[in-house]
Amino acid sequence: xxxxxxxxxxxxxxxxxxxxxxxxxxxxxxxxxxxxxxxxxxxxxxxxxxxxxxxxxxxxxxxxxxxxxxxxxxxxxxxxxxxxxxxxxxxxxxxxxxxxxxxxxxxxxxxxxxxxxxxxxxxxxxxxxxxxxxxxxxxxxxxxxxxxxxxxxxxxxxxxxxxxxxxxxxxxxxxxxxxxxxxxxxxxxxxxxxxxxxxxxxxx
Amino acid sequence: xxxxxxxxxxxxxxxxxxxxxxxxxxxxxxxxxxxxxxxxxxxxxxxxxxxxxxxxxxxxxxxxxxxxxxxxxxxxxxxxxxxxxxxxxxxxxxxxxxxxxxxxxxxxxxxxxxxxxxxxxxxxxxxxxxxxxxxxxxxxxxxxxxxxxxxxxxxxxxxxxxxxxxxxxxxxxxxxxxxxxxxxxxxxxxxxxxxxxxxxxxxxxxxxxxxxxxxxxxxxxxxxxxxx
Numbered sequence: 329x330x331x332x333x334x335x336x337x338x339x340x341x342x343x344x345x346x347x348x349x350x351x352x353x354x355x356x357x358x359x360x361x362x363x364x365x366x367x368x369x370x371x372x373x374x375x376x377x378x379x380x381x382x383x384x385x386x387x388x389x390x391x392x393x394x395x396x397x398x399x400x401x402x403x404x405x406x407x408x409x410x411x412x413x414x415x416x417x418x419x420x421x422x423x424x425x426x427x428x429x430x431x432x433x434x435x436x437x438x439x440x441x442x443x444x445x446x447x448x449x450x451x452x453x454x455x456x457x458x459x460x461x462x463x464x465x466x467x468x469x470x471x472x473x474x475x476x477x478x479x480x481x482x483x484x485x486x487x488x489x490x491x492x493x494x495x496x497x498x499x500x501x502x503x504x505x506x507x508x509x510x511x512x513x514x515x516x517x518x519x520x521x522x523x524x525x526x527x528x529x530x531x532x
Numbered sequence: 533x534x535x536x537x538x539x540x541x542x543x544x545x546x547x548x549x550x551x552x553x554x555x556x557x558x559x560x561x562x563x564x565x566x567x568x569x570x571x572x573x574x575x576x577x578x579x580x581x582x583x584x585x586x587x588x589x590x591x592x593x594x595x596x597x598x599x600x601x602x603x604x605x606x607x608x609x610x611x612x613x614x615x616x617x618x619x620x621x622x623x624x625x626x627x628x629x630x631x632x633x634x635x636x637x638x639x640x641x642x643x644x645x646x647x648x649x650x651x652x653x654x655x656x657x658x659x660x661x662x663x664x665x666x667x668x669x670x671x672x673x674x675x676x677x678x679x680x681x682x683x684x685x686x687x688x689x690x691x692x693x694x695x696x697x698x699x700x701x702x703x704x705x706x707x708x709x710x711x712x713x714x715x716x717x718x719x720x721x722x723x724x725x726x727x728x729x730x731x732x733x734x735x736x737x738x739x740x741x742x743x744x745x746x747x748x749x750x751x752x753x754x755x756x757x758x759x760x
Contacts, residue, residue: 358687358747360605367601389597393604400608459585467586482586487553506547514578 348412356404367396373484374420380479381424391427395420410493417484418494421476466517474509477502537561543572550579612685612748613715680708680717681733684740685748688714694745702739703732717752 348369354362371392378388398419406415467475473495480486480494488506492499537545542565548554549562566573682704686695699705699718708717720732733751740749 357689359744360608360747364601367604371600389600393600393607396604397607401611456585456588459581460588463582463585478582479586481547481551481553482583485551485553487551488548490553503544507544510547510575510579513582514575 345411345413349406349408352399352403352406352412355400356406363396363400366399370396370416374416377417377420377479377484378424380483387427391420391423394423394426398423410490414486414490414493417480417486418496421480421494462517466513469516470509470512474505474512477505478509478513481506537565539565539569539572542569543575546572546576546579550576550583609748613683680719680752681729682718682737682740683748683750683752684716684718684746685714686716687745687747690745698740698743698745702736704736704740 348366351362351366355366374392374395375388378391382388395416399416402419406412410418467478470478476495477491480491481488486494488499488502491502495502542562545554545558545562549559554562562572562576566576686698690698700721702718703721704718705721706716707719709715718736720729720736723729723732737749737751740746
């Protein structure tokens with residue numbers, strides 16, 4: 329069984345959220361087949377997302393299963409106040425933070441992994457590989473909250489309000505984190521952004 | 533059309549335009565601004581590059597390890613056996629808990645009323661007809677004939693009448709239960725009719741598992757005669 333991962337940018341599907349909400353209601357009633365569909369739909373997305381923060385596959389698998397276990401247990405609590413994807417991503421985020429708290433030294437979480445790569449390097453054009461390496465290095469320089477904000481926005485395609493929900497903070501906090509992350513990345517990745525320095529205050 | 537926003541506000545909106553989550557009027561305002569602001573055009577190009585670079589592996593199809601979901605199912609089974617908390621009953625909000633508490637209290641009150649009525653009727657009947665005890669208290673010695681041979685975890689959505697019909701169909705009766713009735717011990721309804729207990733147990737389990745409202749139906753180990 330193949331389930332397409334939820335993805336706002338590459339596969340717009342306006343009915344996807346309603347369908348997933350329906351699945352959650354079935355899961356809340358103990359429907360394991362539907363739970364498996366939901367699991368297959370999110371496994372790849374969550375795995376790749378978590379792989380951006382750690383190269384330990386065993387830990388990634390553990391966090392994904394912890395996330396989906398919470399989904400199973402808490403499906404009855406979902407009241408449609410956010411998209412199902414945002415709700416599940418929020419659970420994954422909290423599961424990852426819990427793993428970080430439980431074993432900060434050994435988890436390797438939020439430590440850039442030079443060797444982890446889902447895509448064969450030879451399959452990429454050299455400039456794409458270079459771009460990815462530059463970004464990886466720049467992201468590693470960001471404080472964890474700023475890095476997570478960038479990953480949620482650009483990798484998972486979450487909105488400002490959705491990120492606030494996932495990270496349990498104010499929308500203004502998300503905007504501030506994004507602001508500072510952008511400035512840091514512009515300063516740390518001059519080759520990407522050209523030699524121009526950011527000037528957000530111009531024209532105020 | 534959105535009124536013209538200050539440069540700084542439009543600069544803040546650029547990431548959300550890039551990732552496609554900005555509102556349509558915000559996107560239009562930013563696009564109008566880009567036509568006249570070189571700094572924001574530069575920033576927009578930089579953020580688009582970042583966005584594209586970060587999403588390079590976004591659409592990689594990754595197979596799910598076959599064992600991964602099985603491990604999760606094992607955990608769910610263990611959880612269902614250890615703590616009879618079905619997903620739909622896990623963690624309510626305070627409001628829902630309060631509402632549920634009221635519903636539970638109402639149900640308890642109705643149940644108590646019915647029980648008292650039933651008790652009165654039984655006491656009246658006993659005055660005329662000698663009734664052999666057909667029940668057993670939890671403190672009384674377990675009757676070996678009523679020892680559970682099947683452990684059943686029904687879906688919380690299963691109503692009592694539906695459960696009874698299902699059990700009757702499978703030829704079993706409830707002989708044990710945990711406190712809230714979410715895990716049940718079953719025994720053959722008519723053991724004398726089926727000399728082959730194992731075959732009867734297997735058939736009953738197959739019937740129970742065939743029902744989608746059954747979360748778990750498994751044989752109870754019988755090697756230890758003292759096991760419960």
